[in-house]
Amino acid sequence: xxxxxxxxxxxxxxxxxxxxxxxxxxxxxxxxxxxxxxxxxxxxxxxxxxxxxxxxxxxxxxxxxxxxxxxxxxxxxxxxxxxxxxxxxxxxxxxxxxxxxxxxxxxxxxxxxxxxxxxxxxxxxxxxxxxxxxxxxxxxxxxxxxxxxxxxxxxxxxxxxxxxxxxxxxxxxxxxxxxxxxxxxxxxxxxxxxxxxxxxxxxxxxxxxxxxxxxxxxxxxxxxxxxxxxxxxxxxxxxxxxxxxxxxxxxxxxxxxxxxxxxxxxxxxxxxxxxxxxxxxxxxxxxxxxxxxxxxxxxxxxxxxxxxxxxxxxxxxxxxxx
Amino acid sequence: xxxxxxxxxxxxxxxxxxxxxxxxxxxxxxxxxxxxxxxxxxxxxxxxxxxxxxxxxxxxxxxxxxxxxxxxxxxxxxxxxxxxxxxxxxxxxxxxxxxxxxxxxxxxxxxxxxxxxxxxxxxxxxxxxxxxxxxxxxxxxxxxxxxxxxxxxxxxxxxxxxxxxxxxxxxxxxxxxxxxxxxxxxxxxxxxxxxxxxxxxxxxxxxxxxxxxxxxxxxxxxxxxxxxxxxxxxxxxxxxxxxxxxxxxxxxxxxxxxxxxxxxxxxxxxxxxxxxxxxxxxxxxxx
Numbered sequence: 001x002x003x004x005x006x007x008x009x010x011x012x013x014x015x016x017x018x019x020x021x022x023x024x025x026x027x028x029x030x031x032x033x034x035x036x037x038x039x040x041x042x043x044x045x046x047x048x049x050x051x052x053x054x055x056x057x058x059x060x061x062x063x064x065x066x067x068x069x070x071x072x073x074x075x076x077x078x079x080x081x082x083x084x085x086x087x088x089x090x091x092x093x094x095x096x097x098x099x100x101x102x103x104x105x106x107x108x109x110x111x112x113x114x115x116x117x118x119x120x121x122x123x124x125x126x127x128x129x130x131x132x133x134x135x136x137x138x139x140x141x142x143x144x145x146x147x148x149x150x151x152x153x154x155x156x157x158x159x160x161x162x163x164x165x166x167x168x169x170x171x172x173x174x175x176x177x178x179x180x181x182x183x184x185x186x187x188x189x190x191x192x193x194x195x196x197x198x199x200x201x202x203x204x205x206x207x208x209x210x211x212x213x214x215x216x217x218x219x220x221x222x223x224x225x226x227x228x229x230x231x232x233x234x235x236x237x238x239x240x241x242x243x244x245x246x247x248x249x250x251x252x253x254x255x256x257x258x259x260x261x262x263x264x265x266x267x268x269x270x271x272x273x274x275x276x277x278x279x280x281x282x283x284x285x286x287x288x289x290x291x292x293x294x295x296x297x298x299x300x301x302x303x304x305x306x307x308x309x310x311x312x313x314x315x316x317x318x319x320x321x322x
Numbered sequence: 323x324x325x326x327x328x329x330x331x332x333x334x335x336x337x338x339x340x341x342x343x344x345x346x347x348x349x350x351x352x353x354x355x356x357x358x359x360x361x362x363x364x365x366x367x368x369x370x371x372x373x374x375x376x377x378x379x380x381x382x383x384x385x386x387x388x389x390x391x392x393x394x395x396x397x398x399x400x401x402x403x404x405x406x407x408x409x410x411x412x413x414x415x416x417x418x419x420x421x422x423x424x425x426x427x428x429x430x431x432x433x434x435x436x437x438x439x440x441x442x443x444x445x446x447x448x449x450x451x452x453x454x455x456x457x458x459x460x461x462x463x464x465x466x467x468x469x470x471x472x473x474x475x476x477x478x479x480x481x482x483x484x485x486x487x488x489x490x491x492x493x494x495x496x497x498x499x500x501x502x503x504x505x506x507x508x509x510x511x512x513x514x515x516x517x518x519x520x521x522x523x524x525x526x527x528x529x530x531x532x533x534x535x536x537x538x539x540x541x542x543x544x545x546x547x548x549x550x551x552x553x554x555x556x557x558x559x560x561x562x563x564x565x566x567x568x569x570x571x572x573x574x575x576x577x578x579x580x581x582x583x584x585x586x587x588x589x590x591x592x593x594x595x596x597x598x599x600x601x602x603x604x605x606x607x608x609x
Contacts, residue, residue, distance in 0.1 A: 031465070055461065055496075063454045063488035070394075070458020073443050074386050074466055078458075093448050094485070098455055102435045102445045 001217055002192050004210050006176045010147035012168035012204075013111040017042025018147075019154025020079060020109075024050050027077065030158055033068055034081045035061045040170075041081035041111050061086045065094035069104045077158055078106050084113035084167055085126040088133060099163050100136040106164075107157050108133075113143070113167045114254035115282065115299055116204055116292035125287035131259020133165040134232040140185060141232040143167040143253075143261075145206035147175045149229060152183035160185055167203065169254075171292040174207055186230045188238035194224035197310050197317075198242040198249050202228050202261050205252035205280065205301060212306035223310060234264050240272055248317040249277040250309045254301055257281035276316035278309040332375070333545055339410060340370045340544060341604035344575045346406035346419055349608065352595045354423040357431065360585040361477065362403035364508050364541065364570035369407040371547040372473060376555070381412035383440035391470045392459055394444060396452020397477035397506065398432040399587070405429050408441040409609070416609040450483025452476060453503060457493055460501045471558055474503040479511030482520050487532075493563040494533030501563045502554045503534075506541065508572040510583035525567055534565040541570035576601055 024030045024046055032046050033055040047054045055071075057064040061082055068078035080087065087110035088095070099106045110129065117125045134141045140162060144150040150168050157164045177189075191206065192213055201209035206227045213223045224242050228235065243249055249269065251262035262279040269275055282299050296302045343366050351357040373379070377391040395404050402422065409416040414428075421427035428437040432447030444455050452474055460472040480486065493501060505525065513519050522528075529536045535557055539550035547568075554564050572586070573579030576598040579590075590598055 052465070057492060058488075060488035060492065062451075062485040063457075063492055066451050066454020066485065066489070067458035067461065067492070069444060070455035070460075071462045073392065073455075073459045074388065074462035074468065076462050076465065094451055094454075097445050097448045098451050104444075 001194070001213070004176045006174035009172045009174050011170060011172050012144060012147055012150040013040070013170060014042050015144070015147035015150030016109055016111065016154050016166070016168055017045055019151035021045045021049060022151070023155050023158035024053065026155070027158055029075055029077050030079065031055065031071060031076045032079045032081065033057055033064050035059055035064050035086065037082050040083070041109070043081055061091045062094050065091045066098050068106045069098040069102060072104045072106060079109050080106065081109050081111070083117070083124060084110035084129045085124055088129040088165070089126060092132060096136060100139050103138060104163060105161055107166060108164065109154070109166045111168055112170045114169060114204070115287045115295040115301065116169050116171045116254065118170065118292045118295065119289050121289040122286040127254070127256040127282050127287065128259065129167060130231055130253070130255050130261065134259070134264065138163060139232065140164045140230065141167070142185065142230050143203040144229050145203055145227055146173060146177050148177045148179050148181060149183065152181050153229065156183040156185055169204055171204070173204060176207065176210070186233045186235055188235035189227040189229065191225040191227050192223065194222040194246065196222045196246060197224065197313060198246045199223050199225045199252060199306065199310070200228050200239065200249065200261065200265055201225065201252040202231060204254050208296070208301065208303045209252050209306055211303035212310070215303065215307050216310055221310065221314070228261055231261050231264060234268060236268055239265060239268055243269065243273060243275055248275055248313045250280060250306060250313055251277070252280040252306055255281055256284055258284055276313050276320065278313040280306050280309050336370055336374055336544055338604050338606060339374055340366050341602055342606040343370060343403060343406045343410060344602045345599060345604060345608060347402040348576065348590060348595060348598045348602070350402045350406070350419055350422040351589045353420060355589045356423055357402055357589060358399045358587045359402065359589070360510070360572040360579060360583070361397065361400040361506060361508065363576060363579060364572045364574050365400055365475065365506050366403050366574070367544045367547050368475065368504065368541050368568060369403050371544060371551055373407050373411045375548050376551040377473065378470065381440070383413060385443060387443070387470065388466070388468055389470055391473060392443065393473045394452045394456045394459070395433060395446055395475050397449065397475065397480050398446030401429070401431065401433050404433060413441040414439065419609045449477070449480040450485040453486055453489035456501060456503070457489055457498050460498050463500055471555065472501050474501070476503065476505050478505055478507045478509065478516055478522060479519070481505065481522055490529065490532045490534070497561055498563050499559050499561050502551070502558065502566070503564065504566040504568050506570055507567050508570045510572045510586065512583065512586050514583055529565045533562065535562040537564065537566045539566055539568050541568035542574045
């Protein structure tokens with residue numbers, strides 16, 4: 001089992017900020033738009049370096065999505081920045097008609113996704129965004145797991161032609177993936193190989209899965225942990241290859257259990273090889289105020305809940321074998 | 323004198339194009355027994371003026387439209403008039419107009435880029451989005467040092483959408499002065515007259531208060547439309563976005579369709595079609 005250590009912790013939104021500057025340096029057509037959340041989205045460095053390529057739209061997210069769509073006409077690559085809630089639910093029809101249906105090369109970059117936004121509470125903690133965005137035909141949906149992966153993903157989507165939803169978060173978390181990694185859209189990342197159970201995790205839940213994997217190893221359970229950073233298109237080959245070996249599945253995401261990564265995997269399994277599966281996700285509810293750690297625990301998203309889900313799915317696997 | 327005669331002649335030719343476009347509209351809507359004839363007939367003169375006189379554009383369509391003027395139809399339901407004008411201007415063969423709203427057609431009920439119809443740069447139909455998109459395209463033109471202008475058309479009922487006012491606030495603040503927008507003020511919407519459904523109040527005062535350079539024109543007087551649009555072009559790049567309030571008659575050109583919201587989204591039957599075509603004679607060929 002590979003041991004993951006880290007020497008520093010950073011927020012994934014800072015990875016976005018750093019990646020945006022790099023993407024801007026690499027391609028003069030990269031432009032950025034923000035709806036009055038420059039500090040939160042860490043767009044300051046981009047604005048400093050490319051002031052003429054930044055558009056402040058004010059608190060008007062619908063207008064921002066339309067402007068971004070329009071800016072692609074003439075070859076710009078717009079990156080929009082606001083909280084995940086205001087990047088999706090608030091502007092769903094604008095994204096649907098002007099970006100997705102119109103096949104515009106807009107990168108919708110969404111910070112403060114999920115419960116870990118923390119104290120602001122449920123009005124700002126969106127847990128439905130992955131579902132909404134993955135239902136749009138042609139939309140790519142990415143939820144990276146740490147600073148380095150978010151930075152790499154930000155640079156990668158600038159090179160990709162087509163609409164993308166990039167989801168990241170607010171809290172400071174361990175940086176455990178390699179710096180200057182190559183990010184391949186739609187290609188799952190093998191965190192740890194194992195034989196007893198497949199854990200497919202995305203976003204902040206990847207680190208929780210790694211911690212859970214260590215606890216499971218102490219219990220004599222060999223968990224295969226795979227980071228699904230791209231929820232759509234799903235790396236079906238990686239998922240099916242893993243479950244052929246392990247025979248049971250746990251999905252882990254900071255999202256409503258309805259419509260997220262778990263459902264994408266369940267659909268794939270249903271069509272190919274139905275197997276016992278457990279979800280680590282928010283059980284169809286809104287969030288509330290609290291610290292990220294408190295919320296992750298209360299809503300069942302921490303390493304302890306992943307361990308419990310693995311134990312449960314292993315029981316089911318055992319029962320089936322009888 | 324010579325240029326004046328030439329202008330008059332050209333106006334007569336454009337009147338013939340407008341007549342033919344109106345014939346196309348009524349026939350298209352009749353052909354599929356659905357669609358929106360009222361607003362289409364009302365905005366015919368405007369679109370003919372844009373595509374046959376005012377805009378610099380090429381029917382050899384490319385999405386980015388570098389060096390060209392761009393047009394965005396925000397009230398996408400008046401697609402029949404736009405499709406007819408695009409076809410008559412050479413973007414695609416006029417015979418394709420007969421596929422309007424039918425299965426496997428590029429001429430969808432509301433305009434879309436999805437079927438790659440030449441001339442269309444964004445999907446529209448869900449209202450209120452086109453002004454934002456046009457502002458984005460205008461910003462890109464400025465970043466690219468492209469002198470082309472961006473034109474838009476909106477319905478008056480569409481102004482009830484909140485996104486319009488987000489865009490209305492943005493454009494003057496950011497000096498988007500390569501943008502010439504037009505509102506089709508026909509005073510009608512699906513559920514009745516706009517002043518009954520949700521009164522828009524004093525539109526000139528509203529847009530001026532937001533910081534736009536506001537003009538007015540008679541949208542069913544082709545000469546006045548051309549003159550006003552040329553004047554608007556001369557006002558571009560002077561620090562303000564331009565908004566033209568265009569008075570039109572819904573259903574203009576077909577007497578029984580005029581002035582009522584009842585023909586917003588209703589197709590004529592066979593009898594009504596021949597009655598309408600009898601009022602719309604042109605020296606051009608039907609598709």
